[in-house]
Amino acid sequence: MNKKKAIIIIIPFMLTIYSVFMLNFLSQDRESSEAENRALQQKSTWDNVVSKDYGQVYEKYYTDQFVFRDNILKLYTEQQLNINKSKVNGYYIDEDGWVLEEPIIDIDENHMNYLSNIINSYSENLANKNKEVYYVSAPHKVNSLLQKLPGYVNPDHSIQNKNRLLSSLNEDNINVIDLTDEINNKFTQEEREDFYFKTDHHWNSKGDYEGFKIIVDKISKNNNLDIEIKDEDYKETYIPNKKFLGSYNLNLYGLLDKNEKVPYVEKKESEEKKYYINDGNKFREAHYREIFATYAN
Structure with missing residues (x-):
């Protein structure tokens, strides 16, 4: 040369x-x-x-x-999506556009004990003040839609981690509401799909509403209250003409479809409302000014 x-x-x-x-x-x-x-x-x-x-x-x-780091990573991610890889950047993506994150295989025992000790200590402090404590375990998207994972992925770890934490809580001080079991037992896989966004880790307003009904029912029965959430008192609408950028889609540089339906469940207007407050021992009916932050203290 x-x-x-x-x-x-x-x-x-x-x-x-x-x-x-x-x-x-x-x-x-x-x-x-x-x-x-x-x-x-x-x-x-x-x-x-x-x-x-x-x-x-x-x-x-x-x-x-x-x-140009983000540009390079976005280009790489786009190439992975174009060849229809089932796992991209740690997320499983099925042919219908559902995105689920990889289940955590195991949580370190020391970290699990650390989490449960914090919750138990907090609940004990409130119990000493005659406060009623509820711990609500909301259903993670993976735990509700296990069938959406590829067949080679073991879905049991995620459920086991949840059960390990709940079993370590002090039931003497804590009323545990396991929404994962409640939702999975009450609804089919197809019905549960309506409760989640395809490209986000949160459940949507419909799923939130179903969880809300279960929580109210559990607290009502524990305190001998006559509270019933009736579907006819609520209405469901959809937010129109909006692009939805889910948390998973954000991590995938917004390359997935953003035309997801965004439902919104709200209570119909009603003139007569009742409010309840816990005085430390039991619930009693209260004036709304005791509940809402109307005045500065």
């Missing part, structure tokens, strides 16, 4: 390296990534030198703050 050809090859290569270096040097560091839903590594400090992890921290900083 003669000198001229070598220069023709080397100059573009060096210009590219230098340009990327300068862009990284001049670009402003970001504190977090919205798509990845996490904080990004910041510059190393003298403390990292002292703790001898300067190299590791700087390497992560350079990776997190690399110029």
Whole structure:
């Protein structure tokens, strides 16, 4: 290879390296990534030198703050979706557009004990003040739509983790309401699909309403109250002409369909309303001014 050809090859290569270096040097560091839903590594400090992890921290900083990083990751994600991979960026996506995150295989025993101890300590403190405590375990999307996961994925871990936590709670002080079991036993898989967004981890207003009915029913029966939530007292509407960017879709750079229906369940207007308050021992009927924050204290 003669000198001229070598220069023709080397100059573009060096210009590219230098340009990327300068862009990284001049670009402003970001504190977090919205798509990845996490904080990004910041510059190393003298403390990292002292703790001898300067190299590791700087390497992560350079990776997190690399110029055009989001564009590169979005392009990669788009390619994965285009070849119809069933798992993209840690999410399982079925042919109908349902997105479920990968179930947690196991939760460390120490962390599980840490969580249960906090809840038990809090409930004991309230019980000593004659307060009634309820712990409501809301159904995670994965636990309600297990059949949506690929056949090679073991769905049992997610349910087992939930059961481990609930079994470690002090039932003497805590009234546990397991909405996962209640919802799964009451509704079919097809019915439960109506309770969730396809591209978001939350349940929608319809699912929220069904959970609300179960919670009210449990508390009412525990306190011998005559409270019944009637479907005819509520109405269901849909929010029109709105694009919906679900949390999972956000993590996938908004590349999935945003035309999801967004239901909204609300109570029909009624002139006569009754309010109840717990005085520490039992519920009693109360004036609305005791419930609503009408006045500043």
